[in-house]
Amino acid sequence: MALKLAATSIIAALVTTASFAQQTPDQLYGDLFKAVQMKKIFGDGKTFVDCTPKRSITAIMADYKRNAKDTSTAFLKNFVAANFEQPIVPKVTNDAPDNDVVAHINTLWNTLKRASDKKVNGSSLISLPYPYIVPGGRFREIYYWDSYFTMLGLKESKQYETIENMIKNFAYLIDQYGHIPNGNRTYYISRSQPPFFSLMVQLLASIKGDAVYKTYLPQLTKEYNYWMEGAANMKITGAFKRVVRLNDGTILNRYFDEANTPRQESYAEDVATANEAAAVYASNKRWSSPAAMNKAIAQYKKTIYSHLRAGAASGWDFSSRWFADGEHIATIETTDIIPVDLNALLLNMEQVLHYANTVVKQPTKANYYLKQYNKRYKAIQQIFWSNSLQFFVDYNFVKQQQCNIIAAAGMFPFCFNNMDSKMPQHTINDALPTFKAQLLKDGGVLSTPLTTKQQWDAPNGWAPLQWMSIWALERNNETTLAADVAKRWIQLNTTVYKNTGRLMEKYNVVNTTLAAGGGEYPGQDGFGWTNGVLLTLIKKYGAATN
Template sequence: MTLTEAINTTRRHIDAHWEQTFRDSSQAPTAREFPLPRPHTVPSTDPCMWLFFYWDSYFTNLGLLRQNRLEQAINNAENVIHCIEQIGLVPNISVRIALNRSQIPVSAVLFEDIFRHTGDLAWLQRAYAALNKEYAFWMAMRLAPNELNTCGTNADPITLANFYDVISHRLVDIPTDPVARMQYLRHKMAECEVWDFNPRFDQHAANFNPVDTNAILYQFEIIAGDFARTLGLPAEESVWRERAAHRRTLIDRYLWNAAKGFYFDYDWAHGRQGQVVSAAPYFALWAGVCSDDQAATLAQNLPLVERAHGLMTCAEGSNTSKN
């Protein structure tokens, strides 16, 4: 089988099995789940994964749109809008214990893809209103003193204890001391707003400005400005442009390491860059944060995380803390 034949076979398989990934949670048990108004796309047909996951929905939508399944892509976008309208954020997962945290905010680029396909200005107005509300969450609840964003959780002790029941089988280094355990669980839950679980944040995720989160928020601000222009809101467009320009300056100041030609997460609590080389800087390339010179340097440094079958999340030898 040639490479082209293999690709076409894979595409046909995906197209034939999309319906197996569509789930209606509108009547789900509300004690556990946060019901969604439209069918959502799940990342796996394993029943344990039959939930809505925030950033998975964006990448899934790319496939749906490519295979002319606009209706389901709109359903996913509508569920994102619903979450923002109802709880002010898009949860990491559509379960009750996850309503205290979000995930890398891909709503803007997800909405942009839908609008490109529909041109529906009335829908864009709703989506734009949702973006404003979600942005308020990130800037009120996840803003570090250096004006870049961090990750975190608003979970209470009971929710953290429930979280332990969910993750304990996945981790081997959970402290036995009650206070240390709660601190550890809060860190692990905060990681879920970025990557769960990883060595990037030295066991204190809320103390860091993640490269990928801030790169996506830069993209978010650019797209929101584009929406404001499309909707005839020049004053709001100007505000979004200023926000994006300011964030780009801060990203260059705190996250870019010119000597190494790479972006690093920034430990704002201790005033230093993290040490872990990861694939996260390539979100900055995708989001348009980089200058031409930075982009070229990042491309040259790709072998730091590139292996035969793709990219490693974190480079070998960069595990400076327990996972």
């Protein structure tokens, strides 16, 4: 624990967004940025950070400073309208949906495709050298883990060049920043997302052959080094960046963002959460002086911002998985938690690195990754399996106990075959009663069974979690149940499309007549990973029956 706190303070002092290649909106626009976000000039905090300036940033800020005494909402709205171009959202809804959702998806690929980028001064967009697919709606850039599930559908549409271009973009980002950011925005550089790059490489290799592993081995290695940074030097229990060392010396990983300020795209929301958490924190302690209290509160807010940012890095922003009380976001403790799905994905990365080094005839390196794989595999079986819940769950290393929240993340370990049949393992049969009772609903698989008004909790289901659950069932010979889950999801997606002309970011799987809800922004349509998973499932299991 002491190491964790020391590492965090060092990072806070040394790592700032100023160290990155492109400046972030808060650096460019300072007090103007804070005023626009805190007064909620736009209904969605992401809008302003995606705006582009109409003229010189220096001129814009000089004019703002001359008028800084006018803090009214009306002035800010007019000033922003006069000086910034708002991002454009292409129309993706079909106003006259017919029975062929597959045709609609194949049409949408062109709508969601972006050409290689041209750098725009003052824009938060990180230019990418190759065309790519965006999710849709407010998500106007490439997203890391979204893209794998989008690629599944692109493969079914035989858009192999687009798949490869997206992987080239991710390789470019790894070479530029040492990791794949959450998305290609400057305000996302300080964190990554669930590491699906190794699965993308496997997907491309299934199309083009094993030469793909040789091509992307340098980037696979760099990404692994990003996730494992500091592991070799950890001699005592604690955490450093994305690495955690347990009491017995076991090394596992957590989500982590290298900044400890409010997220720029959700600035007002994060400030409100930190204020709420700090009020409870302050009321539960006795203070020697107001100055001491204020200093402690300021540091505590930084901790909350770190937890919020790590929650965003997880892709599950937000969920009861990360809350100490399982209900309220003000109790968030993401960086204290070792997530089971993250470590399952890193297990796959180690397996792919083992295989890729075998392909290029590097037996020493291949053997190294095999050893790392074996260590992580055993740890997953021992640390994340809950005998009481009969399911894989997350682990809180600060409290030194398993989390008691069941989530679809617990299906991830079943997606990756172990390379040694002699290793002890918990089988899918052990987990099925819990899966069926807690997570399986009429429309598919819940994120968690808890209702918290967070979007990664009940009643919502998400395409990536359907895919991983179905994949886990298929790979463990539960083909009948896999088909059942797939058909529930296909039916729900298709029914919503026929009724609305929309393919949504998330769905209500409990009451399939209602829309999904919760979260920091309205429901988005488009939608990259929904399209990819739905198209792939229809190809394998058939279209909806009515």
